[in-house]
Amino acid sequence: MKRPAGLTRPVTWSIAIILVLVVAVVVVLVVGLSTPDGTDNPARGGDTPGSVLSAKPMDDLPLLMKLGKVKGSVVQYVSTDSSGKRTRVSGTVFKPGGEAPAGGWPVVAVAHGTLGINTECGPSSSSDLHGLIGLAQGLLGAKYAVAIADYQGLGAAGVHPYLDSDTAGRNVIDSVRALRSVFDDISPRWGGFGSSQGGGAIWAADEDARTYAPELDLVGVVAGVPAADVVGLVAKARAGTLTRDQAPALQWIVEAAARSHPDIVRDDYRSGSAVTNWDVLSACAGPLVSRRNAAADALGPFDLAPRTDEAAARLTDLLRSYALPRKAISAPMYVLYGDADTYIDKAWTKAAVAKACALGDRLTISEQAGKGHGDIDLDNALPWLQSRFAGATSEQDC
Incomplete structure (x- = not known):
């Protein structure tokens, strides 16, 4: 089926993810097939942001995930909207197979692009996460735990505040908290990737991370074609x-x-x-x-x-x-966009980036000639994020 017109087409890490998947297949074929248990030690209840309200093991994981002994779960958890009100949000969380490294599995939170504004539009409502399952597989193959928030009103009942990046950003942060509640051996160190609507969400999450979730350690985020300011x-x-x-x-x-x-x-x-x-x-x-x-x-x-x-x-x-930036970010950010984008005008993104630079943000900036909204080159996105986990200093392009 042709994907409905909206603010974005799915944006994926192409070559880098493919290489990760190939390596993952070679490795996991040695260990054999297993049936995943969806949770380790889910802590349910509570009303603090990130508290898990329900966790349902995923029994229809793709073969590659099963071969890798991945654990997956559909969760509902507490989050916060832009007014400070507690909300119920759904999402999916994953843990790689095998023994965790010292300190636990590092986390990548994925902030998805536009999928719709109705409850049934959330990734967790689809067995392939509305096209995001391949990205999750690649990140798991690279030995990251993965959290994918549906955003408020998508997946769980409620009204979706479309392009309210503040709300979506908090939903993303709280998906990391929920992941750490559901599974053992998950590190507090995390990074983020988002595109289009998700690019705005991950940008907002970066702004809020230091004060909203001080117990977590954000190392950096990638914001592809971000819907930062569409006024x-x-x-x-x-x-x-x-x-x-x-x-x-x-x-x-x-x-x-x-x-x-x-x-x-x-x-x-x-x-x-x-x-x-x-x-x-x-x-x-x-x-x-x-x-x-x-x-x-x-x-x-x-x-x-x-x-x-x-x-x-x-x-x-x-x-x-809804517009960004609102304040300085908590960790370095890699912003990528095309100068031929027909969804988000180039001038809008350039202005948002300039404002972020004026706030003192540490930005790596990639403006790509001739690229639109769904075809930007993201091959450097995963290596950039891996460097942040490794503690390397990012470029400052402001």
Whole structure:
């Protein structure tokens, strides 16, 4: 099935992950097949961020994970939204097979790109984690424990605050806490990787890590094509200059916002085909999703334009509250983006990076000529993160 139009296509570590997988296959074929136990010592209950509310062993792990004696679990855990309210969030956590190194398995938290705004859009609702299982396999083959948050409102019941990076970032941090509760021998040292929506989430997690989770040791994060600041979508909608890729993303922003913000009224932001196709455009699964790309193609240049100055101001203010940076990061960050991105304008990312540099952030920056949103070169991402775990100093490109 063709993936529905949204803010991102899945971004993967290509060559580096393939090499890791090849090595993993060679190694684990020696140890033979095993049936994984999904948890070691799950500590359930409590209301502090990261507390595990439920943990269900994954019995449908791919063959490579079974060969490697990987343990996997679908979890629900406590997290915190941007207002400080406790929430229930779901996700998946994994532990490599074999004996852990001294200090426990280091962790990579994966912050996924846009998959949708409805409950069924969370990675944990799919046996292949909506395409993320290969990335998880590669990281496990490289001997990292892996945590993949669904984000609030995806997977577990609730409203998903789409592109609220602060909330998603805390969901990511708390997925690491949940991983350490479910499995033994997990190190407090962790790194992060995210792309698009996940790029914004992992950036926000880096900003919050020092104060939100002082018991964990963040070594660095990779933020690919980060949705750091998309306030400019409102002005482009009013000017009729949204790209084909930006228009359906804006529809998801409006619909998600309307579910939790009474001042965001859907009819203030839709006309023409957006009215008749609204439910189709909101879908990520089920019978409507097959029509979503056609509905996105049918959008006219002003079908998602705010109808009044007041409506434009309300949506602008909301997106400003989501925008990054907000404060200095806790650990080095590697930012990668393309100068031909049709989802997130290059100028928006460059401005966010410049602000982060002004805050004193340590950034490795890769602006890639001719690359868009889903085809940036991420081959250096895993080696960069491995160097941070090894204690090497990262480049400062500010």
